[in-house]
Amino acid sequence: ATSFLFTCLSSIPFTFYGSAVAYALRSPTAVSIAAAALVPLAFFGNMFAPISATMLKIGMFTPMYGPSALSRYWLTDGAQSISQDPWFVQHDLWVGIVNILVWAAVFALATALLRRRTLERQ
Secondary structure (H helix, E strand, O other): OHHHHHHHHHHHHHHHHHHHHHHHHOOOOHHHHHHHHHHHHHHHOOOOOOEOHHHHHHHOOOOOHHHHHHHHHHHHOOEEEEOOOOOEEEOOHHHHHHHHHHHHHHHHHHHHHHHHHHHHHO
């Protein structure tokens, strides 16, 4: 049950992300641009392959880190694989949760501001 709740929590920032991009671009290409922007974020979030410890420290501040960390947490007890010795780093559960909540707030604020701008133009 906990894993299900965290999976649902992980989708919240990306709901606001998609809305913010749609309000910002207001064109049919918005979906393509939003999807293309997620690929480098997923790379830095350690989703595709183990990255270096330095890149992971940077990646912890990207929107894809939280969902990536939470998806593996229950299998690895917080161990994140990296591409260099010692091959693993340990992260607490709260790091992924805070990442998701902060990015949800950032994207929600962006959505609200861009929506207001759109409504003022009409």
